[in-house]
Amino acid sequence: MELPELTNLWNAPGSVAINRQLLKEVTLYKVKALLYSLKWSTYFELGLNIIFLFFLQGFISGHLNEMRFLIPALILIVVTIASTVLECYKLYLFYSLRAESPVVDTQQKVAQLQYLEALEANSMAVIIPLLSAPILIVPAKAFFDFDLYQLGNWIPHYIIGSVVVGLVIAFLLRKFPNEKLKKAVAFLKEIKVD
Amino acid sequence: MDQQQAFEQFLETHKQLILKVAGTYCGDSEQRKDLVQDIILQLWKSFPSYNKDFALSTWMYRIALNVSISSLRKEITRKKTHEGLQEQGELLYYQDPQMEERLQLLYQHMEQLKPLEKAVLILHLEGRKHPEIAEILGITESNVSTKIHRIKTLLKSKVKPQTH
Numbered sequence: 001m002e003l004p005e006l007t008n009l010w011n012a013p014g015s016v017a018i019n020r021q022l023l024k025e026v027t028l029y030k031v032k033a034l035l036y037s038l039k040w041s042t043y044f045e046l047g048l049n050i051i052f053l054f055f056l057q058g059f060i061s062g063h064l065n066e067m068r069f070l071i072p073a074l075i076l077i078v079v080t081i082a083s084t085v086l087e088c089y090k091l092y093l094f095y096s097l098r099a100e101s102p103v104v105d106t107q108q109k110v111a112q113l114q115y116l117e118a119l120e121a122n123s124m125a126v127i128i129p130l131l132s133a134p135i136l137i138v139p140a141k142a143f144f145d146f147d148l149y150q151l152g153n154w155i156p157h158y159i160i161g162s163v164v165v166g167l168v169i170a171f172l173l174r175k176f177p178n179e180k181l182k183k184a185v186a187f188l189k190e191i192k193v194d
Numbered sequence: 195m196d197q198q199q200a201f202e203q204f205l206e207t208h209k210q211l212i213l214k215v216a217g218t219y220c221g222d223s224e225q226r227k228d229l230v231q232d233i234i235l236q237l238w239k240s241f242p243s244y245n246k247d248f249a250l251s252t253w254m255y256r257i258a259l260n261v262s263i264s265s266l267r268k269e270i271t272r273k274k275t276h277e278g279l280q281e282q283g284e285l286l287y288y289q290d291p292q293m294e295e296r297l298q299l300l301y302q303h304m305e306q307l308k309p310l311e312k313a314v315l316i317l318h319l320e321g322r323k324h325p326e327i328a329e330i331l332g333i334t335e336s337n338v339s340t341k342i343h344r345i346k347t348l349l350k351s352k353v354k355p356q357t358h
Contacts, residue, residue, distance in 0.1 A: 002346075002349070002350065003318075003345075003346055003349065006300060006303060006304075006315075006319060006349065007319050009296055009297065009299065009300040010214065010300060010319040010320075011319070012293065012296060014210065014288055014289075014290055014293035014297075015288070015289040015290060015293075016209045016210045016213055016286055016287065016288055016289070017286070017287055017288075017289050018202075018205060018206065018209055018285065018286055019284060019285050019286070019287070020202070022284075023202070023205070023234070023285060
């Protein structure tokens with residue numbers, strides 16, 4: 001075949017249509033694919049929280065008159081409820097990413113997800129020391145009927161130790177944030193609408 | 195006009211070329227859908243940072259050809275990004291099915307060429323002058339001339355494929 005024939009074929013008039021709905025969704029699919037692992041880890045945490053809440057509710061109802069066990073269990077249940085609300089909000093943000101929304105809205109939602117991740121990381125510095133003792137006292141009593149208070153004055157030292165652990169974990173989580181989430185934010189910044 | 199509208203307008207102008215470039219580099223229709231999406235996604239990502247010192251056409255050709263050539267190196271897999279989109283049809287499509295058939299004949303002839311030769315031929319068919327082809331592809335003008343000569347010889351020497 002000669003080049004002029006190819007040129008004629010190449011330049012032959014033809015009408016091309018754009019699937020506009022799909023075009024809008026290309027951006028969203030890219031972002032959602034990046035957030036895929038975040039969604040499933042959130043579901044996993046939510047599932048664990050719900051199981052733990054059932055356990056705590058049963059434990060509390062059985063120890064209403066024993067303040068030494070009731071207080072640690074209440075601390076655990078308050079933190080677990082707060083965490084559950086946070087996980088639900090993250091899922092809401094994920095599912096509210098819509099193709100028909102302006103890109104700015106998507107940007108804001110993904111930025112919020114990133115903020116929540118950072119908040120969770122920072123809160124480890126407080127949550128780990130706060131939960132360190134209750135997370136041992138309550139299950140020890142529930143599963144082995146063992147009273148950890150009998151072991152002497154270990155709680156203050158243990159909490160001080162967990163402060164260090166909490167700070168280290170918070171630092172590591174901030175230092176190595178969720179890469180996919182970072183990519184999603186970077187991608188949305190690249191296609192930013194001014 | 196916001197970026198999204200500006201990009202849609204840009205795509206309206208260049209949609210046929212994107213489809214033809216993808217067709218040249220991808221024989222398989224499913225992979226071609228992926229390639230069209232990749233090209234458009236890359237164009238969209240780069241659109242806000244487009245440097246106005248360069249011609250828009252140069253920028254667009256470079257991206258479309260770079261994405262197409264690099265997609266040949268990595269095996270196109272069913273990425274999660276595309277899974278959902280695949281079910282919803284194609285981003286760009288010919289309204290006249292006969293047009294696609296005619297272009298298949300063209301793609302068959304271009305199949306024998308190397309990736310860079312395909313890029314040279316596409317730009318030549320688009321009516322681009324040698325200096326512009328050289329600038330877009332980052333090769334010398336004499337190299338462009340040599341490649342076009344080789345392409346002409348190759349096309350002539352090949353037996354016309356059977357069409358039914």
